[in-house]
Amino acid sequence: MPGQRSAATTSSCAWAILSPIPTRPPHGRSLTAPSPCAIPGPRSNRRWNRRSKETEMTVRVRFAPSPTGEPHIGNVRTVVFNWLFARKMGGQFILRIEDTDRTRYQPQTIPVIMDGLRWLGLDWDEGPSLEELRQSGVENAEQYAVGGPRGPYIQSARLEMYRQAAEALVDQGLAYRCNCSAERLDAVRAAQRANKQAVMYDRHCRDLPPGAVSPAEPHVIRLKVPLTGQTVVQDIIKGEVVFDNAGLDDQILLKSDGFPTYHLAVVVDDHNMAITHIARGDDWISSTPKRILIYRALGWEPPIYCHVPLVNGPDGKKLGKRHGATSITEFRRQGYLPEALFNFLALVGWAPGEGEEREIFSREELVERFDLFRINRAPAAFSYDKLDWMNGVYIRALSVEELAEHLIPVWQEAGLVPHPCPQELRPMLQRIAPLVQERLKRLPEVVDWTAFFFTDVEPTADTLITGKMKLDQEQAAAVLQAARRTLAQIDDFTPEGIEPPLRALVDELGYKTRDVFGIIRNATTGQVVSPPLFGTLSVLGKDQVLARVERAAQVLQQ
């Protein structure tokens, strides 16, 4: 009886009775894709069919980062879910900046966050305008400005709305002013902890006579939470989650610096911006009843909640620095392709199901298949191994030109290619790209694979005769001299032109193929592992190859 439960909130105050909002259907078959002529199949759900009217409303979801640092990749995963949902439903994805924490405020992270979202392909339909961004001190604000009809989209520009909402609640007796000092609050909490009591505000100022705390003196405004009854969160993936109001704190709405707390600001903004669904991290669910109470006090209807489980590190513990990259910027710098990261993130905590056994999906395919109701209930662990594999798949799918364009900045970063890249160098770079394409999992790995193309090699006897080679120094030198003569006679210095004479040489010398090719590899690349030999020699060029082979032979003859 969801209706009854929702109405269970009681108090002396005028708490609006809230009509029930949708729960997750027993086996959620989508509120997504409301086919206009939907015939209830065996898997469809009565509840949703009945609510089909509601599914036709325009979905509006948001990502509301706090500019106190870069979002954690687990949050980014949740943003991906929001974005996919908005695109799937033909709705809007809104970006809002929640800068109400003035002590941790770092304005420079605003453009960093926006760059990250854009890089991942998460475009927003409404967001901070040019003027708002300029006021926040964002450089090149015109690059990031989007604007929209329900702004401002930066909370510090909306302070008056929060203040009015809070004051209105005070006037109605649903909230109250509190001037308890930080010291008193600390003492209360310490005592509660010592007595093993629930730690929460003791409501000292709650029943003071009106006017006892002057609006002129420093104070906060707290919500007068009902002392009895229950508040129910209807959640798309958790179902009905019931909280006793007695366990809820008299939440601060307005801080003494005049800024709202998250709880007030998010309610006011989500309501004014007509947000319909809130998909966010699991860690918010315990405080959701506080916000539902704020919605009720203000006489508003809460949106539909969807609390998605958190993303842990590979070891199942909280994901942190020690596990590897945790922000979009870091993943980008480590050479992950945005398409790969996007694909991977979409599959952390969600899967298309329905017997679908693929793992690689284009952005469009993900939009088509995505379904909020199918998000897993259990927290997921972030697997860098699987991401690496998937990135390799995407790298292999690139055209040679695309791969080269991705690689050039990496070579430049390593100091192997000048900045800007000379036009005459590009053909060679495009010939290198296919040699490493199926070997790369992350872009920067190309440096170790290909540095020898750009720098001289310094052969020594130890680096030339390696591993299980059954050649002594004299034999190795002879092989190199023979190879030099063979290579010198090749006019068609392509992989196809190089291979037959070299294989013939192997037969002629009577050594093992791996030994002959191995010593040539060591001599020309300075590495025991390298890209395929013939392609490598071809790109290196005849002159360079002959010089390196000659040099190596001389080293061995000394």
Added chain:
RNA sequence: GGCCCCAUCGUCUAGAGGCCUAGGACGCCGGCCUCUCAAGCCGGAAACAGGGGUUCGAAUCCCCUUGGGGCUACCA
């Protein structure tokens, strides 16, 4: 401490009471291919946390236990 959430191979997951001898993917192991390393192909090991119910029948529904996680700020 209190409140809340969660539980299928090591990891991501499929599974919606009989299609399950529990499927796929990453990783791991073995083989093939082979100039090294990859890629590719073939094969293998690997899971329903435990205990009670309900039912003709439970990975699936209910309860308990255990184990993880979250929240408990004038942070978001």
